[in-house]
Amino acid sequence: MYIHERKEWPNFTWSDEELLPILSKVRFNQGRLLGQMEGLGFKLKAEASLQTLTDDVLKSSEIEGEKLPVDQVRSSIARRLGLDIAGMVQADRHVEGVAEMMVDATQKFDQPLTAERIFGWHAALFPTGRSGMHKITVGDWRKAEDDPMQVLSGPMGKERVHFEAPGGARLKIEMKKFLSWFNQVDNTDLLIKSAVAHLWFVTIHPMDDGNGRIARALADMQLSRSDQSSQRFYSMSSQIRIQRKEYYECLEKTQRGNLDITSWLVWFLKCLQRAISSADEKLAGILNKSKFWEKNCNAILNQRQTMIINKLMDGFEGKLNSSKWSKMAKCSPDTALRDIQGLINRGILQKESGGGRSTSYRLMM
Secondary structure (H helix, E strand, O other), rough: OOOOHOOOOOOOOOOOHHHHHHHHHHHHHHHHHHHHHHOOOOOHHHHHHHHHHEEEHHHHHHOOOOOOOOHHHHHHHHHHHHOOOOOOOOOOOOHHHHHHHHHHHHHOOOOOOHHHHHHHHHHHHHOOOEOOOOOOOOOOOOOHHHHHOOEEEOOOOOEEEEOOOOOOHHHHHHHHHHHHHOOOOOOHOOOOOOHHHHHHHHHHOOOOHHHHHHHHHHHHHHHHHHOOOOOOOOOOOHHHHHHHHHHHHHHHHOOOOOOEEEEHHHHHHHHHHHHHHHHHHHHHHHHHHHHHHHOOOOOOOOHHHHHHHHHHHOOOOOEEEEHHHHHOOOOOHHHHHHHHHHHHOOOEEEOOOOOOHHHEEEEEE
């Protein structure tokens, strides 16, 4: 029996006694982080929020097995936040859709959640009306004729059923209850509400595809309400991506259990605690970036050099060499070498071991 088949559904219960110690710890660290960020200037807070939202979009998609281009995601979010960053690129419409959903959920966290708003997110996620090769219902609840909606894994013919969602005929009533609860102001701690919202939505599974990404956006929306800020400084999706196996196992176990969801809430809060703790590293990186530019404020750099330096400080994957520089900066190999040599002369870049075609460079912080 699935959780939504029980007569008590959706009257979730949990043990306050078991949750209180971890909830108090998470609340303390959440307040500490927000206090630290408040002490930074507007520019640094905007940079931290941009990086967090970029991580959220990238990692939420990676949880579903989809890898998006980092520079496209970052540029799309920056445009929506009204930020001017170096090296902005044009994003394809799929990336734009994922970014649009996350920005809308977190920047307009205080606005009511409606069916139309969810439909808009879903249409943005699937601009072609297809999920891969398959045509799906977009911008609406899934249809009863497509039942059963099952979460599967394994090769064709040997699939394992992890979960079966409520039938399509129930969706309007189920979502009406969910939306009413999501928008009402009550005594439930908003961190708990974030965890419940995620579980409840993904259990109803009201869309043909994209349910996990929307559920995580809804969780972030409640976290933004908890922070009372549209600026995001910690990424729940990034931590879920690290713990993806546990995430799916805990969801499956909870969806096959009873209405006492204490174990899911404990897992969610502990995951959130780790997400907040890892934000300290992100903050350190942003402060180092700020110090770097203060130190090199008098250096005369061209646009290409500035763009590549920012990419290196934002988490460049792999080693930087002249061919990568040429490709990213859209310039000739000779121009790339001149750019690199200019930064070496200024003490900004340093050659790493190796030579010839294998020569790579690292940033001197």
